[in-house]
Amino acid sequence: MEALEALKYIGFSIKSIEWEDSVEILSIAATAKLTVYDSTYVYLAKKLNAQLVTADRQMKRSCGNITRVTLLGELNGWRFNSNESSLAKLFPM
Structure with missing residues (x-):
């Protein structure tokens, strides 16, 4: 519970998806050939006018015309070890 409490102090918020x-979301999935799960993130980024950050190059290629998508490795001061699948493998430079 402490971890959830801490999230509100760093600007983390939970957004609900309506029916x-x-x-x-399904249209994005069909057009961009993404899973519904991934398409939900793309949809929310578009809806919230937010930048979507991903390590998935295919997602960037297929969704760049829908919303702003940046590869994790393109962020200043960060590098991503592509041999690892976990976001825990991010290292500040």
Whole structure:
């Protein structure tokens, strides 16, 4: 519970998805050839006018015309060890 409490102090928020949102999410999934799970993140980034950060190059290629997508390795001061699959493998430079 302490971890959840701490999240609100760093600007973390939880957004709900409404049933009506599913039409656009499914459209993104079909158009971009992504999973519904990934398409939900793309949809939320678009809806919130937020930048989507991912390590998935295919996602960037297929969604760059839908919302702003940046590869994790393109962020200043960070590098991503592509041999590892966990975000815990991010290292500040």
